[in-house]
Amino acid sequence: MTPSSRRGADLDPIKGARSRARVSLVLPWGPKATVDALRHVTRVEQTDSVEVIVAGAESVLTPVIQANFPPEFRILILPGNPDVAELRRQGALVASGDLIRFVDLVRVDRVVRDGRSSEDRLRSVAQDPV
Amino acid sequence: MSVQLSVVIPTGKSPTTLSRVLEALEASDLPRDLWELIVVDDGGTDETVAIAAPYADTIVRLTGKPHGAPYARNRGAEMSRGEILVFIDDDVCVRPNTLRRMALAFLDSPDVAAVHGSFDDEASRGMVSQYQDLIDHYLHNGSRGEAGGFWADCGAVRREPFFAVGMFNEWHFSREQIEALELGHRLLDRGFRIAFRSEVVAVHLKQWTLARMIATDLRERSVPRSRLLMKRGDATLGPAIPEKACAALSWVGFLLGVLWLVTDTALFGILSAAAFGVVLLLNLPVFNVFRRRRGLLFTLAVTPLHLLHFLLNGIALVFGVVLHHSIGDPQPSATVQAFSEVGVVKWPPVPRPVDSATKPPAKESQGGDT
Numbered sequence: 001m002t003p004s005s006r007r008g009a010d011l012d013p014i015k016g017a018r019s020r021a022r023v024s025l026v027l028p029w030g031p032k033a034t035v036d037a038l039r040h041v042t043r044v045e046q047t048d049s050v051e052v053i054v055a056g057a058e059s060v061l062t063p064v065i066q067a068n069f070p071p072e073f074r075i076l077i078l079p080g081n082p083d084v085a086e087l088r089r090q091g092a093l094v095a096s097g098d099l100i101r102f103v104d105l106v107r108v109d110r111v112v113r114d115g116r117s118s119e120d121r122l123r124s125v126a127q128d129p130v
Numbered sequence: 131m132s133v134q135l136s137v138v139i140p141t142g143k144s145p146t147t148l149s150r151v152l153e154a155l156e157a158s159d160l161p162r163d164l165w166e167l168i169v170v171d172d173g174g175t176d177e178t179v180a181i182a183a184p185y186a187d188t189i190v191r192l193t194g195k196p197h198g199a200p201y202a203r204n205r206g207a208e209m210s211r212g213e214i215l216v217f218i219d220d221d222v223c224v225r226p227n228t229l230r231r232m233a234l235a236f237l238d239s240p241d242v243a244a245v246h247g248s249f250d251d252e253a254s255r256g257m258v259s260q261y262q263d264l265i266d267h268y269l270h271n272g273s274r275g276e277a278g279g280f281w282a283d284c285g286a287v288r289r290e291p292f293f294a295v296g297m298f299n300e301w302h303f304s305r306e307q308i309e310a311l312e313l314g315h316r317l318l319d320r321g322f323r324i325a326f327r328s329e330v331v332a333v334h335l336k337q338w339t340l341a342r343m344i345a346t347d348l349r350e351r352s353v354p355r356s357r358l359l360m361k362r363g364d365a366t367l368g369p370a371i372p373e374k375a376c377a378a379l380s381w382v383g384f385l386l387g388v389l390w391l392v393t394d395t396a397l398f399g400i401l402s403a404a405a406f407g408v409v410l411l412l413n414l415p416v417f418n419v420f421r422r423r424r425g426l427l428f429t430l431a432v433t434p435l436h437l438l439h440f441l442l443n444g445i446a447l448v449f450g451v452v453l454h455h456s457i458g459d460p461q462p463s464a465t466v467q468a469f470s471e472v473g474v475v476k477w478p479p480v481p482r483p484v485d486s487a488t489k490p491p492a493k494e495s496q497g498g499d500t
Contacts, residue, residue: 021190021477026183085184092183093176098477099209100179100189107163122134122164122233 022051024097027105028087029056035068037105042070045103055091057082135165135233135286136212140202141220145178147335152185154223154333160230165216168209170202192478199306200298201481203282207297216286217310223333224284225250232286235327243322244292244314246270246285247330251423258338260424261432265439266334268419270326280314280324284332287313291322296484302460304481307354315362316484343435347442348449354460356450361459372412373443379405379412380440409440 025045027038033056054061054069055076066075078090084104092100114121137155141148148169155167169182169189173196182189190205199219207215214236218224228247235245248270251263270281280287282298295316303309314324383405390398410417413436420429461467462481469480 018477019475089180089183092179092189098191098193100183100186100191102183102187110163118134118164121161123237125161125164125230 018098021098022096023049023099023101024051024053024095025101025103026088026091026095027052027054027103028084028091029054029061029065030084030087030106031060033060033105035065037108038068040108041103041105051095051097053091053095055087057087134212135160135214135216135229136168136207136210137165137216137218137229138168138170138203138206138210139218139220140170140172140199140206141178141182142172142174142196145174145181145220147221148178149181150335151218151220151223152182154225155218155229156185157226158224158229159226160233164233165229166210166212168206170206172196172198172202194478196305197478197481198300198304199282200303200309201300204297204300205478207292210289213289214286215289215292217282217284218332219283219306221335222249222283223335225331225333228284228330228332231327231330235325235330236286236288239323239325241323242325243317244280244285244287244324245327245330246281246324247327247332248281249283249334250331256337256339257428257431258340258343258435259334259336260428261435262338262343263334264420264423265416268416271328278314278318278324279311280317282310282313283334284330285310287317291317291320295320295322299484300481301462301483303354304460304462305350307350308358311355312358340435344438344442347439348446352443352446353449353453356447357454357460360450360454373440376409376412377440377443377447379409380437381444383409384441406437409437 027033027041051074052070052072053074053076055078056065058077058079059081061075061077069075074094076091076094078087082090088102092102116124139148139151152167152169158165166187167185169178169186171178171182171189171191173192173194179189179191188209190202190209192202192205203217214233216229216232232245232247236242248267249263251260251267292313295313298309298313300309303312317324383402386398386402386405389395390402410433416436417429417433420432462470466481469476470482474480
């Protein structure tokens with residue numbers, strides 16, 4: 001697909017042009033993703049005003065898991081056993097936003113549990129190893 | 131969830147080296163949750179999105195014709211959440227410790243607004259590439275900690291000063307030229323400090339050829355620098371005095387050499403050799419670096435390249451003066467100027483002159499976890 005075939009790319013520069021960037025949120029749903037992390041994300045992100053795409057393998061994204069998602073979420077089920085990189089890639093390719101943001105639910109979980117500020121974490125790791 | 135560093139990579143239609151650049155970043159020893167990666171797809175294709183998706187936290191898609199690296203970096207910065215904005219080009223591979231050392235440079239020196247490193251000259255291949263990377267390395271390392279400009283191939287700047295001075299000048303620079311140098315001068319004008327850190331090193335994947343070196347030196351570096359110098363009337367922006375003298379002497383030597391060939395008068399030949407000899411003497415420190423790093427044969431081989439560099443500088447100065455007096459500052463197209471004047475609000479946004487871009491945007495809160 002070329003840029004000009006993307007939705008909205010060929011609009012007149014003034015008439016009908018978007019006034020701001022559309023946002024797509026891609027959530028690759030791997031085996032370690034948790035519903036708790038998803039809840040955290042939906043709390044801090046304005047997921048009602050953006051396109052949310054949950055991409056996962058058929059075996060992981062079961063109907064039970066899908067029941068936790070708001071109905072407006074787009075579910076992208078991939079066959080086989082795709083890794084997270086592939087989930088992110090496929091999610092990005094179906095996203096229509098000008099901004100595509102990726103949420104690593106496992107990382108969210110880890111940082112929320114850590115609880116320290118990012119500056120504190122940076123100070124603790126920035127020094128060269130002795 | 132907050133991050134400390136926002137790494138912004140602008141990339142265009144031919145992201146041939148992008149995957150290597152992203153893999154190098156992924157191998158950073160700074161924990162991944164302390165930095166976010168923003169890839170700005172400047173008029174690229176889905177290929178760029180597919181390459182960036184496994185690594186990026188945010189992909190910014192700029193539709194339409196390429197907008198240029200300064201514009202793309204600005205859009206990436208506007209979408210960032212970090213306190214420190216790190217700019218990496220799509221043909222520059224960081225070392226595993228580059229990001230951590232950048233972060234440490236800011237932690238160690240709270241008064242420093244921007245930090246940049248240099249290229250690893252050991253990694254370059256091909257004589258022209260080695261010469262280019264060695265010259266960059268020499269120039270940066272000669273600054274002894276205090277930098278006289280910024281370098282966006284691999285540089286970082288604190289969020290607040292970056293937005294306070296109006297970001298990169300996307301109005302004047304529609305492609306990658308000397309916008310980082312110009313940003314650096316605006317930072318220095320406002321009293322901010324820029325530091326060079328020799329321990330911050332990256333590898334340049336760009337392969338230089340002689341034709342590419344000449345074209346880049348003229349179109350993207352020397353001529354824009356001369357125009358900027360004329361605009362500001364600030365001698366510190368231009369080449370240092372020895373460099374100006376070398377450019378003048380190289381031209382004197384060149385013209386005397388031509389006269390010698392045409393008239394067969396020995397005096398012209400002797401004077402030509404003397405002029406080039408003085409240039410070589412003035413550049414002994416550079417040649418010493420070349421000799422130490424690559425040996426005598428390499429030094430002899432790149433000496434004509436170095437002289438050519440001075441000849442190009444002389445041409446650029448003349449072009450810069452002529453362009454400044456004939457067409458003035460570089461300007462965007464008439465359409466862009468008209469859109470900007472009437473305040474059209476659209477995505478991707480209309481390029482803005484530096485004066486109008488002084489308010490830092492609120493940190494992006496949407497999306498991004500990471």
